[in-house]
Amino acid sequence: MGRPLAINGDAAIALAWKQVNPDVVAAYPITPQTIMVEAFSDYVADGQVDTEYICAESEHSAMSICIGASAAGARVATATASAGLALMWEMLYIAASMRTPIVMAIANRTLSGPINIHCDHSDTMGARDSGWVQLYGENVQEAYDNTIMAFRIAENMKVRLPVMTCIDGFIITHALERLETLDDQVVEDFIGLYQATRPLLDIGNPTTYGPIALPDYFYEIKYQQAVAMGSVAAVTKEVMADYAKVSGRRYKLVEGYRTEDADHVVVAMGSTSGTLRHVVDRMRERGSKVGSVKIRLFRPFPSEELAAILKGKKGVAVMDRALSPGTGGALYSDVLQSIHDIPDAPKVTNYIYGLGGRDVMPEQLEGVFEEVMAGNGERINFMGVRI
Amino acid sequence: MGRPLAINGDAAIALAWKQVNPDVVAAYPITPQTIMVEAFSDYVADGQVDTEYICAESEHSAMSICIGASAAGARVATATASAGLALMWEMLYIAASMRTPIVMAIANRTLSGPINIHCDHSDTMGARDSGWVQLYGENVQEAYDNTIMAFRIAENMKVRLPVMTCIDGFIITHALERLETLDDQVVEDFIGLYQATRPLLDIGNPTTYGPIALPDYFYEIKYQQAVAMGSVAAVTKEVMADYAKVSGRRYKLVEGYRTEDADHVVVAMGSTSGTLRHVVDRMRERGSKVGSVKIRLFRPFPSEELAAILKGKKGVAVMDRALSPGTGGALYSDVLQSIHDIPDAPKVTNYIYGLGGRDVMPEQLEGVFEEVMAGNGERINFMGVRI
Amino acid sequence: MATDKPVVVATATGCFEVATTIYPFSSWEVPWIHTAFENAPATISGVESAYKVLRRKGLLDQEIKFVAFGGDGATYDIGLQSLSGAIERGHDFLYVCLNNEAYMNTGIQRSGATERGASTTTCPAGTCIPGKREFPKDLTKIIIAHDPPYAAQASPHNWKDLVTKSGKGFDIQGPAFINVISPCPRGWRHDGSLTIAIAKLAVETCVWPLYEFENGTWRLTGESLRIAEGSREKKPVLEWMRSQGRFRHLLNGEHTALVEEIQQSVDANWERLVKLCRL
Amino acid sequence: MATDKPVVVATATGCFEVATTIYPFSSWEVPWIHTAFENAPATISGVESAYKVLRRKGLLDQEIKFVAFGGDGATYDIGLQSLSGAIERGHDFLYVCLNNEAYMNTGIQRSGATERGASTTTCPAGTCIPGKREFPKDLTKIIIAHDPPYAAQASPHNWKDLVTKSGKGFDIQGPAFINVISPCPRGWRHDGSLTIAIAKLAVETCVWPLYEFENGTWRLTGESLRIAEGSREKKPVLEWMRSQGRFRHLLNGEHTALVEEIQQSVDANWERLVKLCRL
Amino acid sequence: MANERSEELPAGGMITDVGNSKNYKTGEWRSQRPEVDKDKCTNCLFCWIYCPDNSIIVEDEKMVGFKYSHCKGCGICAHQCPAKAITMKEEGL
Amino acid sequence: MANERSEELPAGGMITDVGNSKNYKTGEWRSQRPEVDKDKCTNCLFCWIYCPDNSIIVEDEKMVGFKYSHCKGCGICAHQCPAKAITMKEEGL
Amino acid sequence: MSTIEIRWHGRGGQGVVTANEILAGAALKEGRYIKAFPEFGPERMGAPIRAFARISDEPINIHSQVYYPDVVLVIDPTLLKVGNVVEGLKEDGTVIANFPEDNVKLGEVVDRKEKVHAVNATRIAMEEIGRPLTNTAMLGALVKVTGVVGIESIIEEMESKMSSKLSEEMMAKNLRAIRRAYEEVQ
Amino acid sequence: MSTIEIRWHGRGGQGVVTANEILAGAALKEGRYIKAFPEFGPERMGAPIRAFARISDEPINIHSQVYYPDVVLVIDPTLLKVGNVVEGLKEDGTVIANFPEDNVKLGEVVDRKEKVHAVNATRIAMEEIGRPLTNTAMLGALVKVTGVVGIESIIEEMESKMSSKLSEEMMAKNLRAIRRAYEEVQ
Numbered sequence A, B: 001m002g003r004p005l006a007i008n009g010d011a012a013i014a015l016a017w018k019q020v021n022p023d024v025v026a027a028y029p030i031t032p033q034t035i036m037v038e039a040f041s042d043y044v045a046d047g048q049v050d051t052e053y054i055c056a057e058s059e060h061s062a063m064s065i066c067i068g069a070s071a072a073g074a075r076v077a078t079a080t081a082s083a084g085l086a087l088m089w090e091m092l093y094i095a096a097s098m099r100t101p102i103v104m105a106i107a108n109r110t111l112s113g114p115i116n117i118h119c120d121h122s123d124t125m126g127a128r129d130s131g132w133v134q135l136y137g138e139n140v141q142e143a144y145d146n147t148i149m150a151f152r153i154a155e156n157m158k159v160r161l162p163v164m165t166c167i168d169g170f171i172i173t174h175a176l177e178r179l180e181t182l183d184d185q186v187v188e189d190f191i192g193l194y195q196a197t198r199p200l201l202d203i204g205n206p207t208t209y210g211p212i213a214l215p216d217y218f219y220e221i222k223y224q225q226a227v228a229m230g231s232v233a234a235v236t237k238e239v240m241a242d243y244a245k246v247s248g249r250r251y252k253l254v255e256g257y258r259t260e261d262a263d264h265v266v267v268a269m270g271s272t273s274g275t276l277r278h279v280v281d282r283m284r285e286r287g288s289k290v291g292s293v294k295i296r297l298f299r300p301f302p303s304e305e306l307a308a309i310l311k312g313k314k315g316v317a318v319m320d321r322a323l324s325p326g327t328g329g330a331l332y333s334d335v336l337q338s339i340h341d342i343p344d345a346p347k348v349t350n351y352i353y354g355l356g357g358r359d360v361m362p363e364q365l366e367g368v369f370e371e372v373m374a375g376n377g378e379r380i381n382f383m384g385v386r387i
Numbered sequence C, D: 001m002a003t004d005k006p007v008v009v010a011t012a013t014g015c016f017e018v019a020t021t022i023y024p025f026s027s028w029e030v031p032w033i034h035t036a037f038e039n040a041p042a043t044i045s046g047v048e049s050a051y052k053v054l055r056r057k058g059l060l061d062q063e064i065k066f067v068a069f070g071g072d073g074a075t076y077d078i079g080l081q082s083l084s085g086a087i088e089r090g091h092d093f094l095y096v097c098l099n100n101e102a103y104m105n106t107g108i109q110r111s112g113a114t115e116r117g118a119s120t121t122t123c124p125a126g127t128c129i130p131g132k133r134e135f136p137k138d139l140t141k142i143i144i145a146h147d148p149p150y151a152a153q154a155s156p157h158n159w160k161d162l163v164t165k166s167g168k169g170f171d172i173q174g175p176a177f178i179n180v181i182s183p184c185p186r187g188w189r190h191d192g193s194l195t196i197a198i199a200k201l202a203v204e205t206c207v208w209p210l211y212e213f214e215n216g217t218w219r220l221t222g223e224s225l226r227i228a229e230g231s232r233e234k235k236p237v238l239e240w241m242r243s244q245g246r247f248r249h250l251l252n253g254e255h256t257a258l259v260e261e262i263q264q265s266v267d268a269n270w271e272r273l274v275k276l277c278r279l
Numbered sequence E, F: 001m002a003n004e005r006s007e008e009l010p011a012g013g014m015i016t017d018v019g020n021s022k023n024y025k026t027g028e029w030r031s032q033r034p035e036v037d038k039d040k041c042t043n044c045l046f047c048w049i050y051c052p053d054n055s056i057i058v059e060d061e062k063m064v065g066f067k068y069s070h071c072k073g074c075g076i077c078a079h080q081c082p083a084k085a086i087t088m089k090e091e092g093l
Numbered sequence G, H: 001m002s003t004i005e006i007r008w009h010g011r012g013g014q015g016v017v018t019a020n021e022i023l024a025g026a027a028l029k030e031g032r033y034i035k036a037f038p039e040f041g042p043e044r045m046g047a048p049i050r051a052f053a054r055i056s057d058e059p060i061n062i063h064s065q066v067y068y069p070d071v072v073l074v075i076d077p078t079l080l081k082v083g084n085v086v087e088g089l090k091e092d093g094t095v096i097a098n099f100p101e102d103n104v105k106l107g108e109v110v111d112r113k114e115k116v117h118a119v120n121a122t123r124i125a126m127e128e129i130g131r132p133l134t135n136t137a138m139l140g141a142l143v144k145v146t147g148v149v150g151i152e153s154i155i156e157e158m159e160s161k162m163s164s165k166l167s168e169e170m171m172a173k174n175l176r177a178i179r180r181a182y183e184e185v186q
């Protein structure tokens, strides 16, 4: 295992790519993803990877290139954020339904407008129906670890789906943290050789990719995606177990923190999960029986795992870093779905927060806990906005 | 009031546009929306409207043109479907956050892949966070009526948000039905003159549209959208009441059918709502106490209205004509949010159906009722697919 | 196919794609991919890049050629940028535009390639507006302005010329482009059996000159060369318009000025082209 | 502004946009709109269309001019199609490309306008690859291939030329295009005070000739005209490269062949341009 | 047709059995059929080049007839044949 | 700054009080300041044309000084001045 | 409910969709509610296609395709050999087909005894219109057999809907075809 | 928890972010956990900016900006007049500023009595480096006053992180500036 590095989230992902050495990377720059493609460009210019690195003329083309390359038989990675993800939105669904196991890093940034380069989750929340697996990392270490695990998950024969690994823009992409790395050889062995299925470049076994499917077949083909998604949780657990062996770091799909004996729990994704643990510790010191939950795998949503944690709690709040104007947050919806069936379901409220990079203060999260403990709070609440 | 016409859904919308006589229409053709733009092109070529009609070179540009025109001070309409909506996805959020009251007709069609020109709701479901108001029409009459009402809703000073009016591709867009029309003058009076706020073309009062907003202001500006959405339900009710006066047709945000005394209820949107009523009648004849609910306003989601209907029911099923791989349907989520707080909440199951134009047979819907009545059915079910 | 090497094909959404692959059937006996409407150049860029790296890594030893097809909508309008980007990056592929001068797959809507005056479903000839008001984009020239190693215009009626050009397009290293006029009976409103004859007329009237641009040099070919040399007559555009229903409304005597304007524009473009070929 | 009529401005995302409007501040005293990165031409198309219809309806009586600004990323790459479409449709507006030859707003990434050999953060000069491998797109030529009523290249150092061209761009009916070279100290790695001097050098070396295309005719202007006439010396490209850090890695003697290739390409383009202006 | 279950189909809508549209008999859609008069035919193969459906049968570089299973009856071959050797006939019942 | 409440702001992020960036004093960011020697100055106004921040003050077609509240100290004016009338000085505390 | 459901069988390009819409338009003229639509798919010249109509005195809620038609209408006799045109036809449903022989023969082909009606629409069309366009003629046969709408409504709708598309001469020919089929259907 | 939170005040282009990262890198070298990041916004030459560092013996969970710093570090004396640099500073927090006068005077400017440390970093930078680049010198002052990391770790990190960016001569000058500020901070 290498020496720990002081490195930011973007550079950590570029480093993971370097170790994975993908066949093709096609991308378009956008803040706060740029450090990834820039750092990776340095590896390319210095011949440290074999990758064919393509600067596309737009994100729509970047994703189209990735799909073409993946169908052709290459291992493919890319990265984007915000407007970039928005511009390739059409192609996201196509990548997933063509079953191209592309791995894409997302530096979460809010969607315009107003235009703003900072973090919220509106970009990836908007892609939650696209059929991509979504993993969220809390910090630089997880940015790196998720990237490496993502290739194994995406390429698993039961899955064969593209994977997004998301980290909070600036908060993680541009922050220097301590990173424990794996040796190059360990990464190489962990991900293994890429085996394409019926690649286009297999001239001897010509394959037709992307025909039109009319009502007589469409649903059957689409349903395969539901089945593939159905196997992601189990595959991811396997991959995480293997990863623990080589890294010593053991991850779960959903991670409860001091939840066993907690009465009140707050659920979040991304960097806020860390701040939440800090707050839980502070409040525990003061005797409050609180806990927190971090969602690492957001698509497919690990309903059972979450329900097992939330069962019997007195009150739960869900933090959504994105607004769906006219209804509650996306994470909130999935939490409600997860507990709808269980007998001892808690009451759950929703907090929209941190839009456009509005910083999250520990005091505010304490406030959320306090509202949950008091049984106050509307069904949908807005945290930290000057109303 | 004009004589009833035999007309399809697309042509009915083009007719409504003709009566509204928007200043600018910019669009790009895509099946099954094409009849709208074609029929409207005929009105333009024959000088029956004053509209500046623009054939954009892509949907991304079409929506950008609409935004520019709306900001400039024009009343604007457009239409698209599927891949077209996907390609303008980035601009949807911008249209909403810039508060441009564009009215867009959607001929619901599934998103690729596989590519398929037929109906499901994956396109508009994927845009449900974009900040657009979404109205769903069941048939040709509603396609027409919703289009006219949409201008009033969009342009209301409390709202000032873009509105999508959605109808099922082919099933409604390409089906001839009976349409009762309003006289041109009635439409003109109903929608009134368009009053722009600080339009770009007001040279004397120059305005800056679309600045960058950093974390210090972004959230406040975004929150205004939540507030505007918050006023949509009331405004829409008002508009519907006014519309009833001129048309005799009285609409609601959410329409229950034989739900008062029903034990079991199925919820749906679009053309399936009609087939459901047919099924409810059939089952009522056989003595089953069943009812159905049609969601007309999907964004903002009319939670209170729906909760009032579902309260105390023994079982509810929600029909989603779109798949969010890895979780339940979008409509299902919103139904769960709506009833989460009410004391007497029913158990709700979810049925994914009709993807890629798979036809919906009354027998299948009876099957859903039967499962609900028997308390069977998984949380998420797939109807009509060959598994 | 004008190459004996194995070929991988990408196709944009459009008539050609829909007509050849309706699940579970496929007419393609070579590897083929369709992803969307506006991105065939990007898709083939990805395939070609995979090829380059797999060759470099020694995982593939066959030489393969790459070709992408798109209609005029896919090429002149919604996919222009994708094509421009792929050319700028220098991928090694042949792009063939099947130009039927409108969006045919969706029912004859106007495209950037539709000719001035033509009636389509989104620029119909009405009582106030006589068909399309704008002149078409000259896409071949736009592509040539990218300075690719090879670009050409061709027509199916002169298939030898077309095959020669395709051969060059395949052989040359780097991006190559061929714009093929593709008459469409339904869209242009002519009898289906006249398809080839009408393509020929496009060339004979200089509405669609045959030429190529190879490593910086312009050259007329086929009938166009003979017209420029004077060994063949240049037919009036009116003949072209008369052959197709989409121009019918222009022929009632009310629009002679417009017809004249169109003839002038065809003449001016032709003269410019002849000059470029003499440079 | 080179017009005395009221002007409405659209700007693409990029340095110019970010530098002038950070909420709640705006430097613009005329109506101004920004919607996204790749669509300033479409946005201004919409504004201009609204203008046309409101004038037609008698709701507006003032004559207004429309201008859109975009960086080279916004114009050569991601927004090319939007521009091409707006030109094809014939909207009445002036488009100005502020070409600093890379994506500066996001930190100096390669664009289609970046010169061969230049080092950027996505085509860095490394031990294996000496900066950008492809020649830049010749966007002005691509736009001219659309046959707009007016198109030109300009440079800020010759502001009279720039103002004259802008004036023409505003006055002419229909779409006009001006491509302005815009040296960027941070991206090109030169001292900020040399900005104007370096722009001049671009013209003097014929890396960036000044010319215009007006109603079908090509014409050299400013220093470029004088170079073509022989009354002014054409400087070697090496001088251009020496003035900026982004080419530094080419000057260590290892890359003379590449430098020579770049000089040849500049020469060839210059000669072609001179010929076109003589047509 | 169209009765395979989801899990029986290759993933992602791939068609692995390519060129199978040969099995899709578009000839059924024809309303006019081409017929050749081999006495007039010069075997120039123009019909073969121009046929959009690949429905001219060529053996030993000679035109020998039509693949009626696929020929859609468009009439291009008849129009292009320089020898006027092909005529289009109304398709019988 | 940045304390207005959501409802106090114009809708949609519009800025209605345009040209207000004049109130945003970018001059504070300067580390070098231009100074002019009017004895050398020929009032050719090149500095005015080239200044990217509109910070040259011109009165009666004469160059009279700098708007230090906005001048960012880029030095272009000094470099462009044909009379070498402008020099850049280290900004004091 | 007094809803009648009709299914057409024809080929792409034979005008099934148009005829179906004329039927619906005629019904509307009589004050009825309607729903008329083709089976959706890419339109290909010559490929077998189907179209559906519902006609009712009350608003029509159901939007599904017609699976259990009251009437099956076959406008191209070659389709009687391809696929099963009477699939789902109600027990007491009616078959009307363009068929050159008699009802008994037709009954054998479609394996139905009752309510089977042949009309030689191809001959009528060839004789009246000069081309084998049988769609309009079949409307005549349909209204005669079922009475779902009156023949005058059909003719009125033909005239208002098609007059901009057909020459006067063509219109007259088509109307003759309709009337003849009305008379000749067995 | 042994976490120290530091807030930098400087201007765009003065190297605050780099210096903050060197600090974090040095702490990492000593086996600590770190989190270093600027206040995010568009980077504009000369505009006031802030940067934050957390250094801890244990993994750092909190990702918020630093609102209640232990140490405030002002690298440009002009900023002492603009805005409130001690905002949120803990009661017993430390101020270290580039300031040409003494601690008492500085204390008056920032309105704090204790733990106020001036260092004339501008002079040091001008004399050692020849340009008013005070970011590195301020690192010397910081580690002297707080002992958060050893000066040798700072120097090691400078050398490993910056050697590809600085000439040997520049490196030596910067190291001298660090050492001098370490000595001279009051």
Ligand SMILES: Cc1ncc(C[n+]2csc(CCOP(=O)(O)OP(=O)(O)O)c2C)c(N)n1
Pocket: B028, B029, B030, B031, B059, B083, B084, B087, C013, C014, C015, C016, C037, C038, C070, C071, C072, C073, C074, C075, C098, C100, C101, C102, C103, C104, C105, C106, C111
């Ligand atoms: C983003 C997007 N917009 C619109 C469509 C609908 N569409 C599919 S094919 C087509 C037209 C194709 O025209 P062209 O490229 O000229 O090819 P042709 O069909 O004429 O051969 C259109 C508009 C689509 N598939 N995707």
Ligand SMILES: Cc1ncc(C[n+]2csc(CCOP(=O)(O)OP(=O)(O)O)c2C)c(N)n1
Pocket: A028, A029, A030, A031, A059, A083, A084, A087, D013, D014, D015, D016, D037, D038, D070, D071, D072, D073, D074, D075, D098, D100, D101, D102, D103, D104, D105, D106, D111
């Ligand atoms: C769809 C999309 N992709 C990427 C970006 C990120 N982005 C904003 S500005 C910019 C570069 C601008 O470059 P250019 O157009 O050359 O203008 P400059 O900043 O150099 O003036 C990029 C990549 C974006 N805003 N939207």
Ligand code: SF4
Pocket: E036, E040, E041, E042, E043, E044, E045, E046, E047, E048, E063, E080, E081, E082, E083, E084, E085, E086
């Ligand atoms: S085109 Fe005519 S002559 Fe030539 S091979 Fe065909 S049938 Fe024979």
Ligand code: SF4
Pocket: E034, E050, E051, E052, E053, E054, E055, E056, E066, E070, E071, E072, E073, E074, E075, E076, E077, E078
């Ligand atoms: S009629 Fe058409 S499809 Fe048939 S053989 Fe001739 S050219 Fe081919």
Ligand code: SF4
Pocket: F036, F040, F041, F042, F043, F044, F045, F046, F047, F048, F063, F080, F081, F082, F083, F084, F085, F086
């Ligand atoms: S450029 Fe120099 S000489 Fe000219 S006006 Fe400015 S200061 Fe005076």
Ligand code: SF4
Pocket: F034, F050, F051, F052, F053, F054, F055, F056, F066, F070, F071, F072, F073, F074, F075, F076, F077, F078
């Ligand atoms: S230094 Fe720069 S900003 Fe200041 S006046 Fe001179 S040119 Fe303008």
